[in-house]
Each structure stands twice: as structure tokens, then as C-alpha cells.
Amino acid sequence: MKIAIDAMGGDFAPDAIVEGVAMAAKSGLPEGVTLVLIGNQPVIEALLAKYETPANSPITVFHADEVIGMGEHPTKALSQKPNSSIGIGFKLLKEKQVQAFCSAGNTGAMHVGALFSVKAIEGVMRPCIAGFVPQLAGGYAVMLDIGANADCKPEVLAQFGELGSIYAQYTFQLDSPRVALMNIGEEEQKGSLVAQAAHQLLKENRRINFIGNIEGKDMFTNKADVIVTDGFTGNALFKLGESFYNVARTRDIQDDFIAKTNYESVGGSPIVGVNGNVIIAHGISSALAIKNMINLAIRQVESDAYTKIAQALS
Template sequence: MSKLTIALDIMGGDHGPPVILSAAVKAIELHPDVHFLLCGDQAVISPAIQNLTASQRSRVTVSHCDQVVEMGEAPTSALRNKKRSSMRRVIEYVQSNEADACVSAGNTGALLTLSFYLLKTLSGIDRPALISMMPTASHHNVFLLDLGANVNCTPEILFQYGVMGSVLAQEAAGIPSPRVALLNVGEEDIKGNAYVKLADQLFKDAPGINYIGYVEGDDIFTDKADVVVTDGFTGNVALKSSEGLAKLVINEVKRQSQKNFYTRLMAKIAFPLLKSIYNSVNPDQYNGASLIGLRGIVIKSHGNASKDAFYYAIVQAMKEAKMRVPDKIKTKIETVLLEQL
């Protein structure tokens, strides 16, 4: 795939068009193979791309949208009443194959609803899942899902999540046989609710998955597994808690390093080390949760993403488009289901 076309919802997110447009300009400057469909208010978009070179502007198409899905808007309202919104437009571009992927920092519920309605799920997949990478102690990333798409999951859906997560870990991280685990309150077989125990058995009966059993919350960051599967309620809490802790550590290091002359001196000496630690835990670089299981690529950025964070979401969209992730998931899920017959 020599040319990539990514549709961007310019109007979504807490910070609005300035952040998203800045991230798009950065991607245009750094990735000569990417083209953008910028969906939103043309009067807002046009000034932001004026400083691009003629060659760079040729890789941008502005798609004017006169409606915006608000951050607090009900998903059903977005589906019924916002048919000309920037969020819907980017998904429609993926649906029509005019875009290889789309990215939005807008209302999560609305994005899930619109994507499910327009793109539909792959055969063998009941519900899509939000999945993202998180850091571990060994500097390998772990894929955690679901991050909030479905707060109530059947054992079958948890199993499907594991299959999809395994494919993404294999393709995105180059892991030949990703270790898949179920998040639980203990590693023993007697631990967990009925749904987790039934999902555990489904994984054990599936020869095509490298299933290693249960892991606990603190194991997410120890490189014990490459893919950790849970329901959307627990996954979202785990994600937000880890991001909050990372920000707390970063801010506390900054605060302590500025207390007095000696701490400032020590911080200056230790700057390379502190910068390395900051880069490894900074949540911005892990921005961009994939809504996998659909017949197209949809990336959800944090609503409060910075320019750099949204840029990472764009990169994630480009990576998945190049790898043709939906096709790989379709092949894998069909193979696993066939083996179970």
C-alpha cells in the first residue's frame, strides 16, 4: 500500500480543531505517503493549512460539515439527528473505501454507535472492542481490551476479544505467538465470576490461541502477557487509573525537582535519566484506541489529547491500515471458529 488516506474528525475533542489540525500538519510533514480527508467546518480548516507547501496541500482534501456531535450528546441523538456531522462523515469515508481509516477525538458513545451502525462487525464477532497499548516494566507493550465499548460481556465476547487482541499484537508488535490472558481477581482457577470462568474454558479449548490463564491487575505492567482481556467497565477503570498514576508520578517528579537549589541541580544532572523515564510512561504516546472487530478501521483518540497525542492516534491509524488489520482478524476468527467445530 503506497498511498494511505486517513479521514480526520476535525471538530471532535475537548480542545477542538486547533489541536487536531496541528497534529494533521505534523503528520503531513513527517509522512509523505499519507493523504488526509479533513472533515469539519471549512472556514476553520482552510487557514490552518495555508502554510503548507503546494505539494503538501495536494495531499489534503477538505470535506465541509455543518454539524458537530457534541461531547455530551446522546449516541442515539447523534445517530438520528447528526447525519451531516464531521464524525459521521469520517466513518462514511471508511464505509465507502474512500479512506483507509478514520480518527476522532469526539464523543466515545456516539463514535461507537455510528461505527457499529455504518460499518457493522466482522463475521463471527458479536461486538467491537476498544483496545490500546500500555507500557510494561520490560519496555514491551501490552494490549488491553475492552476499554469501554461494552461494559457487560458474555464469555463468548471475551473470547472473541482475545482472538482480536492476539491478531493486533501479532501484526502491530511483531509477536509471533502473543500470550493472551484474562484479567481476574486472582490467578487460581477458583477465582472470578461465572463469566470469567466460562471464558477461561473457551480459551483453553481453542488451539489457535496462546492462552496463559488469569492475570491480576498489577500483572498488566509486568510483561506477563501480551494481550489482557476484560470487560469494558473493568478495562476502562484500569486504563484511567494507570493514566492518572502516570501523570501523578510525572508531576511529582517535576515538583520535587524544583524544591530548592540542590534538587534543581540534581535534576539537571539526572535529566537524561528523567527524560527516559518520562518518555516511557507518558500517556500521550499510547493515545489511539482501536475500535476493532468492525469492517473498517476506526481510531478513538482521547478527548483531551494534545497535538502530540493526537498525532500518535494518526500514526496508529496508518499502521493498522498498512497491516490491513480487519482482514487479518477476519481470517483468524474464521480459523479459530472452524477449529472449534
């Protein structure tokens, strides 16, 4: 298994990225896992030495001449900078030289790169970004979309329910994941016209375990394993949840559940619905976040969720 990491993407790259890779290597990687760092080779090698990466660590470096900046236009940047760390990462993923590609760089470039390289799974209307929502009784629910598709038609939301169900089944080892629609009330007739129509489509889908609507207050209470919403609402809710950790820290509050709302605890979000394993991390990612992003990527490759989605939709 080879996990590719964009060493040049992120607000604190390449230092935080390489430090996170070094942390992952020191903590012990599963047998057979190799980490492929993509970026400026001399800089990366100097940082690996700085962070005292063990000489026998399963880490290789793939040189990239260019970097896509955080503020660059995604499509233009990918076409104008094919030798960027993101461009090369997707080339390696498309050619199956690596089994996953991760970056804390330009989110738009990561999403566009996934769509134009490994492409959407046949039958998927809109690939989406999934977020992991901690639950009070333990574990996580997967929420999708959390930012890729701000406006969604009912049939897109309904498909998110199916994509999330398959993803949760193989990633969390759940026989029948509970799928819920985020809404402004539990009643079937509540919400916008889009939400009402999506509810009916989810309700009619016999391939999923749809439990109905949930409200914002239910997000952390173990009511659902899969939370369906559009990217605008999902992004707002997800970032609100992430803010709890910073608020608690300013008040010197220590709590195990609130610690899980810290973005570093999972480290990244997968793009669900494409033909490959693509993980997007926060631009502000620290070394710890990168270490956990690598662990997430390994689990995702092991789950083989994207091929299970392709099989289900074929």
C-alpha cells in the same frame, strides 16, 4: 492510503486537531499517505495557514456543516446530523474513499457509527475498544475491552482473547501472542463465575496461546501480549495507568516508562472487530496526541488486522 480525521471533535477542536495534523505533515508522512480533514472548511484552512503547514503537504479538506457535541446522545445525533464531521467520516470509510477514520469527539457516536456503517465483522459478538499498555521491558500489550462493553458474558471475553491475539499478531508482528485473562488471582478457580467460565473457554481454544490468569500487579511486567477483561474493569485499570504520568509530573519525576503511560504517547485506541480501521482518541487530546493518533492509524492500515480477523472467523 487516506486517513480521515474529524477536525471538529474534541475538547480543544478544531485548533488542537489541525495543529496535530500540521505536526504530522511537517515530521514527514510515509509516501502515498494523504490526510483528509473533515469539518468547517474555511476554519480548517485558516488554521492550516496559522500553523504554517507546508503548501505541498498531502492534506485535503472535506467540508462538514454539522458537529456532534461531546454530550449528545450518540444514536440520535448520528441520525439527526448526517452531515456532521463524524457522520461524513463514516460515510467515507464505508465507501472506502478513506482507509481509516479517527476522532477525538463523542466516543459513543464513534462506536455506534462504526457498528451502523462499516458494521461488525461477521461472527464478532461484541466489537471492543483496545488500549495499549506499556511494558517495563519495552513495547506494549494490548488490553481489550477498555470501555465499550461494561458487562460481558464468558463467550464474549473468550472471543476478545482471539480478536486480541490476531490483532497483536499482525500489529506487533508476533508469531504466537501470549493471551492472559485479568483476574483476582492466578489460580484457575479464582474470580467471578463469569471469569471462571471465560478461563475455561480460553483454555480450550487451540487457536490462541492462552497462558492463564494474571493480576493487576502483572499489567506492566511483560507477562502477556494480550490482556482480556470486560470494559468496566479495563477502563478503570487503563485510566489508573494513565494517571501515573500526571502524578509523576506533579512530583517532578522523569522516567521513560512513566512517560509511555501518558495518553499522548500512543494517541488513540482502535475499535477491534469492525470492518474497517476506526481510531478513538481522548476528548482532551492535544496536538501531540493527534500527531501520534495519525501514526497509529497508518500502522493499523498497514497491518490490515481487521481483514485478518474476518478471514480467521469466516
